[in-house]
Amino acid sequence: MRTTTLMLPLYVGMIGTPILLVLRLFAILYSPLLAYPLTVLAAIGFIAFGAAGFVEVFVHDYPKSMRLRIARSKGPAAAERKEANSVRITFRLRRFDEGKKQLVEEAYVHNVDELTTVLGALVDIKEKHDNTLSMRYSCRMGICGSCGMVVNGKPSLACETNVLEHARKGDIVVEPMQGHPLLKDLATDFDDFFEKHMSVQPRLYRIDAKEQYAAKKEYHQTREEVDRFLPYSYCIMCGLCEDACPVVNTNPNFKGPQALAQEYRYYADSRDQLGKKRLLDADRLDGVWGCEFAGACSKVCPKGVDPAAAIQLLKTELMSNTTAEEREPARHST
Ligand code: SF4
């Protein structure tokens, strides 16, 4: 049992009161002179016992347990832990200045803990230091592909990048992706990227137009058929692969790893009927032949899509399943 200063009168009352009451009984029977003071002492003991019990239960214990319960529900313990574990990090943000048309570095010192992501810190910086800071994000869980930016030189999803794991000597550098036109601060323009994506007809294509929109049956696939395209279907269109690609960064017309990986994804799907047309569409200098197989796209992909492999597979399929005559016109029609 817990011992507090309030427990002393409680114990005295608990033990003393019954003793005094028994003594009083004896006093009434054998010594009436002692009965009166013993009655007073028993009454005092009884009141002290009751008061101490009341204070202990209703003033001390109950409010404390209630306070604890409320505190736990609001999470101040977590807040205290967070405060105790927080680390000061300098965020060097290279923000695109629309007026000057260049990146301008600004530093913000901000406290983070072991769970803080770059996106979480940027949102805090926007709230607490500079509400003009612009960046794009949505899901905050690596699903929507909106929060791509360059962290310490590597294209990354800000919501999946832990600050403390990437900070170097208390510093972290965040800048916009530069394989895409810059809009403001850390936000970039994805119009070109989506145009390239749409150019590969990223959907299952059926030759019969009626069937395309009103299929009368399910298209069953074997495990092997699914495995051919599945790894390439995890793309969330974050654009990191484009940013990392040295060819995209020097030749804006290059179709790019994301679009080409999707070309392969649909080509490899047994339900799609564009077949050779997909291969011939990729058969250009700005298509698969533009790829120099640097492999940077696959290294940065947060979903393990491996666009570099998809491009090589497209090349192999192209050379094995089309003739030189079929390939010639496509090459000159860019
Ligand atoms: S292939 Fe990977 S890196 Fe490229 S857009 Fe898709 S998810 Fe992002």
Ligand code: FES
């Ligand atoms: S906010 Fe959606 S992927 Fe980062």
